[in-house]
Every structure is written in C-alpha cells, then in structure tokens.
Amino acid sequence: MSKGLEDVVAATSSITYIDGIKGRLLYRGYDIADLVENSSYEETAYLIWNARLPTERELSDFTKGLVSKRLIPSGVDSVLNSLPTNCDAMDALKIAVAVLGIFDDPMYSTQEKAASIASKMGTMSATIHRHKHNTQPLKPKDGLNFSSNLLYMITGKEPDELMAKVMDVVLILHADHELNASTFAARVVASTLSDIYSSITAAVGALKGPLHGGANEKVVDMTEEIGSPDRAERYVLDKLSRKEKIMGFGHRVYKTDDPRAKILKDYARKLISTDKDRKDFEILTKLQEVMIKEKQLHANVDLFSGFVLNHIGVPTYLFTPIFAVGRSMGWLAHIMEQYSNNRIMRPVAEYSGPQQELYVPVERRSAGVR
Numbered sequence: 492m493s494k495g496l497e498d499v500v501a502a503t504s505s506i507t508y509i510d511g512i513k514g515r516l517l518y519r520g521y522d523i524a525d526l527v528e529n530s531s532y533e534e535t536a537y538l539i540w541n542a543r544l545p546t547e548r549e550l551s552d553f554t555k556g557l558v559s560k561r562l563i564p565s566g567v568d569s570v571l572n573s574l575p576t577n578c579d580a581m582d583a584l585k586i587a588v589a590v591l592g593i594f595d596d597p598m599y600s601t602q603e604k605a606a607s608i609a610s611k612m613g614t615m616s617a618t619i620h621r622h623k624h625n626t627q628p629l630k631p632k633d634g635l636n637f638s639s640n641l642l643y644m645i646t647g648k649e650p651d652e653l654m655a656k657v658m659d660v661v662l663i664l665h666a667d668h669e670l671n672a673s674t675f676a677a678r679v680v681a682s683t684l685s686d687i688y689s690s691i692t693a694a695v696g697a698l699k700g701p702l703h704g705g706a707n708e709k710v711v712d713m714t715e716e717i718g719s720p721d722r723a724e725r726y727v728l729d730k731l732s733r734k735e736k737i738m739g740f741g742h743r744v745y746k747t748d749d750p751r752a753k754i755l756k757d758y759a760r761k762l763i764s765t766d767k768d769r770k771d772f773e774i775l776t777k778l779q780e781v782m783i784k785e786k787q788l789h790a791n792v793d794l795f796s797g798f799v800l801n802h803i804g805v806p807t808y809l810f811t812p813i814f815a816v817g818r819s820m821g822w823l824a825h826i827m828e829q830y831s832n833n834r835i836m837r838p839v840a841e842y843s844g845p846q847q848e849l850y851v852p853v854e855r856r857s858a859g860v861r
Contacts, residue, residue, distance in 0.1 A: 492841045495743075497743065501670060501675065501836075501838075502670060502678060502829075503832075504669070504670070504825065504828060505519070505542065505828075506518070506519065506539060506667055506669075506821065506824050506825060506828065507519075507667045507668060507669045507821070508520070508669075509668070509669050509744050509745075511742075511744040511745045511746050511747075512746055512747065513747065514745055514747040514748045514749065514750050515750060516668070516750050516751065518535065518538060518539055518666065518667060519538050519539065519542050519543070521538065521544075523663070523664065523750055523751065523754070524750065524754060526538075526663055527660050527663055527664065527754055530663065531636065531637075531638075531659055531663075532636075532637050532638055532659050532662040532663055532666070532817075532820075533550065533553065533554045533557065533636065533637055534550055535663050535666055535820075536553075536557075536609065536666065536820040537549065537550060537553045539666060539667055539820055539821060539824045540605075540820070540823070540824050540827070554636075554637075556606055556610075557606060557609065557610040557637065558610070558631070558633075559610075560606055560607045560610040560611065561610045561611060561613075561614050561631040561640070562611075562614065562630065562631065563587075563591070563611050563614050563615055563618065564591070564594035564595070566590065566593070566594040567587055567590050567591055567594055567615065568618060568628065570586060570587070570590050571583060571586075571587055571615070571618055571619060571622055572622055574586070574622070576622070576623050576624075576625065578623075579699075580616075580619050580620070580623070580808050580809055580811070580812050581695065581698070581699040581704070581811050581812060581815070582699070583619045583622075584612075584615060584616060584619060584695055584812050584815060585692055585695045585696055585699070587615040587618075587619070588608065588612075588615070588688060588691050588692045588695055589688060589689075589692045591607075591608065591611060591615075591688060592686060592687075592688025592689070592692075595607055595688070601687060601827065601830065602827075604687050604688070605687060605823040605826070605827065608687065608688070608691055608819060608823060609819050609820055609823055612815060612816045612819045613637065613640070613641040613644065613816045614631060614644065616641075616645075616809065616812040616813065616815070616816055617629065617641065617644035617645045618644075619809075619812065620645055620806065620809050621644075621645075623808075628644070629643065629644045629647060630644075631644065632644075632649075635649065636655070636659075637659075637662070638655050638656075638658035638659040638662060639655040639658070641658060641662075641813075641816065642654060642655065642658050642803060642804060642805075645804060645805060645809070646804040648804075650803065650804075653761065653762070654803040654804070657758050657761075657762065657799050657802075657803050658803055660754065660755070660758055661755075661796060661799065661800065661813065661817060662813075662816065662817035663817070664751045664754060664755065664792065664796075664817070665792070665813075665814050665817030665818050666817050666818065666820045666821050667818070667820070667821025667824065667825075668818075668821070669744075671703065672697045672698075672700070672702075672703045673694040673695070673697040673698040673703060673704075673818065673822065674694065674818075674821060674822055674825050675697075676693045676694050676696070676697040677690045677691060677693055677694040677822045677825055677826055678690075678825050678826065678829045678836065679693070679836045680693045681825075681826040681829040681830060681833075682829055682833055682834065682835045682836040683835055683836075684830075684833065687823070687826055690822070690826045691819065691822055691823070691826075694815075694818075694822045695815055698811060698814060698815055698818070699811065704810075704811040704814050704815070705810070705811050706738045706739060706791075706793040707739070707792075707793040707794075707796045707797035707800070707810050707814075708797060708807050708808070708810050708811070709738040709739075709793075710738050710739040710775075710793055710794055710796075710797045710798075711797040711798070711801065711807050713726075713737075713738055713739075714771050714774050714775065714797075714798075717774050718774075719770065719774070720770060720773040720774050720777050723774050723777035723778050723781065724777065724781045727778060727781045727782065727785065728781075728785070731785060731786065737778070737782060737788075738793065739775075739778070739790060739791060739793045739794035740778075740782045740786075740788040740789065740790055740791060740794065741788045741789070741791065742789075742791045745789065745791070747789055748789045748790065749789065749790060749791045749792055751791075751792040752789070752790040752791055752792055752794055752795060755792065755794075755795035755796055755798075755799055756775075756776075756790075756794075756795045758795075758799055759772055759775075759795045759798045759799050759802075760772065762798075762799060762802040762803075768802070771798060772798065775794055775795060775798065778794070779794070796810070797810060800813065
C-alpha cells in the first residue's frame with residue numbers, strides 16, 4: 492500500500508510529462524518554458540486537446556469557437572446572483588459548473604461541451620467576483636483574447652500588454668499537471684461514464700481543498716505577516732521549530748525547483764514598481780534561501796503566483812477560481828482521454844478493522860460494546 496497513492500501508476504496518459512528530478516514539465520512533449528515564451532493560452536489548449544500544434548487556420552477556428560461560447564446562460568447568472576455575497580468563490584464556481592450542465596445546449600457533442608465549459612469558466616469566475624461586490628457582471632468583450640478578456644471582466648479595464656501576458660503565462664502554467672488530485676477526481680467520475688459537467692464539478696471540489704488549491708492565498712497572507720525581508724529568516728525558523736508548514740514550498744513530484752516557480756519569479760520581478768513591491772519580492776526570495784538552507788525544500792508554483800495575480804488586478808479570494816480556469820483545459824483533456832479508453836476506476840483498500848464480531852442483541856449490550 493502507498494499512502495496517498497504516492498508513486499502509484501493509476502492511468503496511462505500522453506498529455507503531460509513531469510521529470511521531478513530535473514525539474515521539467517512538458518505538455519505533449521513541448522517544454523513549458525518554450526510554450527510560455529512563444530505560445531498563447533488558446534494555442535496551448537489546442538495542443539493539450541489535440542496532441543499537436545495547430546495551423547494558423549486551425550488556431551483561428553479554435554479561438555473563434557471558444558469566443559462564440561463565452562456567454563453564460565441567464566439561468567446560471569440567476570443562480571449565481573441568488574448566492575450570498577459572502578459565499579466562498581470556489582463553492583460558487585462548483586455550483587455554476589453543475590448548473591451549466593442543466594442550461595447548456597443538450598445537443599452539444601462531447602467536444603462542444605468541453606469547449607463550452609472551458610470558454611465559460613473565466614466568465615463564471617468573473618461573474619462570481621462582481622456579484623460579490625454587487626456590481627453588474629461584464630459581458631465578454633469582442634477583440635480581446637482569452638487572458639485579456641478575463642482580466643477585463645474582473646477589473647473592468649482592458650489590461651496593458653504586460654498584464655495580459657502575465658495572465659496568459661499564469662493560465663498556461665496551470666493548464667495541466669498530470670494526475671494531481673483534482674484531475675484524478677475528474678477521471679474517476681468520468682470513468683463511471685458520468686457526464687462531463689459532473690466530472691468538472693468534482694475537479695473543482697477537489698481543487699477547493701487547501702492542500703491542493705489555495706496555497707498562494709496563504710503565501711500572500713504570510714508575506715503580509717512577515718512584513719519585512721529582515722524578519723523572514725526568523726519567521727521560518729520559528730515555524731519550523733513548531734513543525735508548522737511554510738506555504739509555497741515542497742512538492743510531491745519535484746525534487747528540485749518547480750519550473751513554474753522559476754518562470755513566475757521572473758515575471759514577478761518585471762512587475763515590481765513600488766517600494767512595497769520590492770519589499771514583498773525580497774521577502775519571497777529570502778524565504779527561498781532559508782528553506783533551501785534549512786530543509787532543502789524548493790519553491791513550488793504557489794510562491795510567486797499570488798504576487799503576480801495581485802499585481803494584475805486579481806483579488807486574493809479569486810486565486811483558486813483562476814487556477815480552475817487555467818486547469819480546466821487539462822481536466823477536459825484528461826476526461827476525454829479517459830472516455831477514449833475507459834475502465835471504471837475501482838481500487839482496493841487494505842482492510843484494518845475487526846473480523847468475525849458476534850452480534851449482541853440491543854437489550855444485552857453494555858456501554859462500549861460494538
């Protein structure tokens with residue numbers, strides 16, 4: 492038995508390859524750093540779904556298909572508007588995906604359903620954000636790519652080139668990560684031949700867990716708590732002495748630097764514009780230094796993602812929904828891969844309970860009798 496299914500091979504997949512020793516992440520054979528530098532989220536999504544890069548015409552058609560499905564049905568908007576403003580954003584997104592399965596076009600093929608979900612995840616997340624503030628949700632804006640449109644619907648402003656690029660990078664870096672908990676949850680549900688909306692709802696539910704999504708929110712809180720770079724080392728040492736976890740470090744798969752963390756650190760540096768920015772960045776880099784020295788633990792994707800998201804206008808409580816927006820492309824690719832070569836997931840458990848207990852009638856039981 493392997494606790495937490497660590498190192499257990501549970502599926503065959505051609506979508507993502509992770510080399511945890513060398514710190515490499517490949518989508519369909521393409522290095523993540525190469526995709527971040529040269530590709531776009533739409534093109535990366537096409538690659539993940541189709542196992543090859545598109546031609547110019549194919550990319551244009553794929554992008555137009557996503558754009559045509561960005562608007563959410565009025566029924567979904569009504570449900571989101573009925574939720575209390577203090578509703579957790581991930582709970583709201585989970586509800587939105589499930590409700591979308593009721594209001595989406597019943598004639599859609601599996602591929603069209605996947606495109607509908609992927610294109611609407613950003614719209615639903617932005618709608619959740621604006622309902623929280625009792626402001627009118629913004630409709631997707633023609634002429635903006637996926638990332639620029641997402642930021643526009645959240646902030647109400649068209650982003651500049653750097654902000655749009657950073658959002659694109661964040662979405663690409665989160666697009667897939669092999670059999671993480673949420674992806675595995677999606678594949679388990681899909682293996683029963685349940686519908687694609689139920690599979691994505693399960694994935695969103697899994698991502699809500701603080702051991703999966705949400706760590707970058709804690710990093711932002713930690714940075715604020717530390718307050719100054721010269722307090723970072725003492726903060727870490729005190730935490731470690733109490734055997735408390737330092738968020739943003741360590742990963743089940745990577746034994747060296749998470750390649751996504753390296754990329755986001757570079758973009759975080761580009762976003763520094765104030766003394767507070769510089770101070771917060773120095774806190775994060777000091778934490779890296781101390782954690783390597785004390786625990787030989789490397790930064791993961793969460794250490795710098797909160798920094799960059801806050802700086803492009805994404806509020807902290809919306810971090811995990813944005814994670815879900817990016818990861819939805821990967822979830823959907825895995826669901827379709829599961830459908831294509833399916834066998835229902837049914838592992839076994841190592842039983843550790845009693846055996847051959849004798850039944851005692853209720854009138855003869857004393858306290859403590861099973």
